[in-house]
Amino acid sequence: MEVGGRTVPLMPDGRLHNLDDWTPEVAAAMAAAMGVSLSQDHWDVINLMRAYYEEYNVSPVRKLLKRALLREGHAELARDERLDSLFPGDVLVQGSKLAGVPMPHLDAELERRTYAANRAADNPRVKQSRAAGHFVGSFNFDGERHEVTPTGNLVDLHRWNERVAAHMAQKEGIELTAEHWEILNFLRGFYFEYGISPMVKILMRHMREEVGPEKAGADYLYKLFPKGPSRQGSRIAGLPEPQGCIDG
Incomplete structure (x- = not known):
């Protein structure tokens, strides 16, 4: 043109x-x-x-x-x-x-067929994530196998429940409290309203508007989720990895 x-x-x-x-x-x-x-x-x-x-x-x-x-x-x-x-x-x-910006997509619209390749043993993303602290490839809980993406997010989101969340959190060294659940429930509410997992800047802005600034600050959120309220929080909340630049 x-x-x-x-x-x-x-x-x-x-x-x-x-x-x-x-x-x-x-x-x-x-x-x-x-x-x-x-x-x-x-x-x-x-x-x-x-x-x-x-x-x-x-x-x-x-x-x-x-x-x-x-x-x-x-x-x-x-x-x-x-x-x-x-x-x-x-x-x-x-x-x-x-x-002049990329076309937005709901998380459900994004391709998930690459997960099988991503789980291959020689995939560098899988190798990198083995030291990340979260589950890699899959994990067993209550006699059932749950597959996860290279970033540790559930592949089958519908299989999430609060007990699975607690198990995933414990893997990452977190014992869930009421404060954690307030953030997790906010993440899930945002996802089911807007169709995407919020990256950290979006999460903080919406929490500031809806919950208040005292619970939307970086110090508070990262104290609860040291590896990122958006990245780590989305894993434990049973949501897709957030799109965009996230958690610093």
Whole structure:
């Protein structure tokens, strides 16, 4: 695609090959190719998606995008009908393309077929994780075998229960208290509301808003989960590994 006398490489699906190539002029040219003339409402959504990605290194799924729009005072833009009228190709697909950020995915949409390969004995990620303190490959509990990913997260999330959580926590040197369970339940509530496990910055922000700052600080959270309230917490909570940069 030619923009301002320079060639901007695109992927086969029309997304930027290099996210660093994004400029407002590039976004406008991409929109024009889609038959869309960008209005201020378009730009409010695009700029928010870019700001979210810059802060968290992960693009917002629809519910989190709508929540962020409401937080910024864009109640009308947070309506599904308005978003669909602005981005008829879906705000997550078309909007993220115009914003020059990766398309967001719910955790359930991510490919899990690579887990078998990841569990191979010669896989470097598996070898690395053997010293991590969490279960690797699989573990037995109450006569049943539970498979885990290289990061120690359950493969079969539906088999999680509080006793499994306590067993996984003990493997990592943690005896679960009411304080731990408050965080674990918050993680699970977030996952079942938004469809993703929150990376640590998102977790801390939402806990600060919903629980209070005294339980959302890094000192408090890392005291409970020394290997990361997001990474370690998601394992014990029976959730997928969080997307994006997590736990420092």
